[in-house]
Amino acid sequence: MTSSQIVSAAHSEGESRGALRGVVAIDGPAAAGKSTTARGLALLSGAAYLDTGAIYRAVAWAVLRDGLSPEGGQVADLAGRLDIDISVDPSLGQQVTVDGERVEAQLRSRQVSEAVPSVASHPIVREAVHQIQRNVIARLVASRGGIVVEGRDIGTVVAPEAGLKVFLTASDDERALRRSRQEGVTTWNGIMAVRQALLRRDTRDRNRAVSPLAKAPDAVEVDTTSMTPAEVVDRLVSLADERGMLRLAAHPPVGPDGTPDDGPQETITSPATFRSLFRGHAAGVVVITADAGSGPVGFTATSLSSVSLHPPLVAFALSTSASSWETVSAATSVVVNFLSADQHEIARRFATSHVDRFAAPTSWSRLPSGEPVLDGVPAYLRAVPESRFEAGDHHLVVARAVEARIRRLHLPLIYHAGSYTTATTVL
Numbered sequence: 068m069t070s071s072q073i074v075s076a077a078h079s080e081g082e083s084r085g086a087l088r089g090v091v092a093i094d095g096p097a098a099a100g101k102s103t104t105a106r107g108l109a110l111l112s113g114a115a116y117l118d119t120g121a122i123y124r125a126v127a128w129a130v131l132r133d134g135l136s137p138e139g140g141q142v143a144d145l146a147g148r149l150d151i152d153i154s155v156d157p158s159l160g161q162q163v164t165v166d167g168e169r170v171e172a173q174l175r176s177r178q179v180s181e182a183v184p185s186v187a188s189h190p191i192v193r194e195a196v197h198q199i200q201r202n203v204i205a206r207l208v209a210s211r212g213g214i215v216v217e218g219r220d221i222g223t224v225v226a227p228e229a230g231l232k233v234f235l236t237a238s239d240d241e242r243a244l245r246r247s248r249q250e251g252v253t254t255w256n257g258i259m260a261v262r263q264a265l266l267r268r269d270t271r272d273r274n275r276a277v278s279p280l281a282k283a284p285d286a287v288e289v290d291t292t293s294m295t296p297a298e299v300v301d302r303l304v305s306l307a308d309e310r311g312m313l314r315l316a317a318h319p320p321v322g323p324d325g326t327p328d329d330g331p332q333e334t335i336t337s338p339a340t341f342r343s344l345f346r347g348h349a350a351g352v353v354v355i356t357a358d359a360g361s362g363p364v365g366f367t368a369t370s371l372s373s374v375s376l377h378p379p380l381v382a383f384a385l386s387t388s389a390s391s392w393e394t395v396s397a398a399t400s401v402v403v404n405f406l407s408a409d410q411h412e413i414a415r416r417f418a419t420s421h422v423d424r425f426a427a428p429t430s431w432s433r434l435p436s437g438e439p440v441l442d443g444v445p446a447y448l449r450a451v452p453e454s455r456f457e458a459g460d461h462h463l464v465v466a467r468a469v470e471a472r473i474r475r476l477h478l479p480l481i482y483h484a485g486s487y488t489t490a491t492t493v494l
């Protein structure tokens with residue numbers, strides 16, 4: 068492979084480190100829950116996530132694309148020429164690119180699943196893929212602090228230095244049922260065919276000569292047969308914590324000479340943990356607009372909360388460095404524009420610096436009372452600021468609602484785990 072880059076969301080690299088330190092290696096047979104657990108742990112701990120199976124699947128996809136035999140010697144030549152990119156941010160859906168083409172939707176086809184064990188047993192293919200994986204791991208540990216890597220040979224060959232190695236298993240029947248559910252297979256014969264294909268692939272993965280599927284001697288085996296996904300993630304959090312890999316609080320304060328300060332210590336929540344916590348907390352998205360006489364300003368906020376019903380009060384927070392603060396601090400009224408799920412572009416625009424947020428394609432007008440309001444928003448609230456407090460690196464504004472208008476029913480825009488999403492009913 069000529070190169071492999073990391074598809075990084077803006078927030079996946081270069082920002083403060085997550086709570087996980089080092090490498091967590093998760094290996095195990097098909098449908099044991101490796102991807103689910105690895106992604107869950109990475110999301111919870113602000114770490115990166117690497118699905119190594121997807122890389123082998125990408126090579127297998129290219130082998131089929133080129134009409135080659137998965138067993139043939141040309142596979143090694145092809146692997147050397149491929150350019151494969153894979154996303155490592157657990158909050159993004161998986162994104163895999165082969166020679167510039169997005170292929171993730173095709174990687175779990177029957178044909179690819181059948182071809183991949185043969186492709187993955189070529190020593191030259193494995194060597195090339197191992198090199199990519201080691202580069203990714205080193206890069207992400209340096210930039211992000213921690214990474215969760217899942218596959219077949221991570222604890223044994225790719226990252227034998229991993230701080231935590233887990234071998235996930237589940238009974239054959241349970242794994243067959245999980246994969247069948249995942250693929251929408253419901254008939255008895257269908258489930259039996261899935262079971263057979265899965266066990267056949269396991270056997271080939273266990274018996275290949277080069278880096279076979281195996282439990283590392285120092286790996287902890289977790290049988291997930293009767294566990295929910297959340298229980299499995301919890302178990303891994305405990306194991307990582309026992310090994311000192313989770314920094315849920317900042318290091319103890321150190322004295323001027325660098326030695327630990329033995330005096331009374333306050334536990335300080337690290338910004339990364341604080342941020343990780345709120346990445347997991349869903350919040351509705353609004354755009355707050357105002358004009359204090361020098362033109363309209365607006366900003367995207369997830370901090371809106373209703374504070375009181377009698378009188379009707381809302382609160383929101385705005386960074387002390389926000390360009391909108393000067394206007395919001397002087398405005399006698401503001402408008403809270405509630406966004407619907409399809410209005411994520413508006414949310415992005417009003418969160419972007421150094422652009423004229425009110426220029427086209429933004430469509431806006433003024434209320435009879437003069438405040439700017441965004442056209443097309445499903446609901447808005449006009450409010451009069453009553454108190455403004457400095458709160459850390461933000462200003463907190465409490466405002467009295469004076470006019471509320473609901474124009475249409477809508478699914479709300481929600482910000483969760485670094486992405487825009489919407490609400491779904493679970494009960």
Ligand SMILES: Nc1ncnc2c1ncn2[C@@H]1O[C@H](COP(=O)(O)OP(=O)(O)O)[C@@H](O)[C@H]1O
Nearest residue numbers: 097098099100101102103245249291294295296
């Ligand atoms: N503990 C669990 N209980 C029930 N279903 C699970 C559990 N863990 C994963 N699953 C489901 O089983 C399927 C296979 O899981 P996945 O994480 O893709 O396994 P692997 O990466 O080991 O092949 C997915 O549909 C997933 O949602």
Ligand SMILES: Nc1ccn([C@@H]2O[C@H](COP(=O)(O)OP(=O)(O)O)[C@@H](O)[C@H]2O)c(=O)n1
Nearest residue numbers: 097098119120121123183184187218219220
């Ligand atoms: N580290 C790895 C990961 C996957 N693989 C190969 O890639 C195939 C697909 O891996 P996967 O993780 O996507 O498979 P599932 O467990 O999701 O079914 C495996 O069956 C192995 O043949 C490997 O050889 N080594």
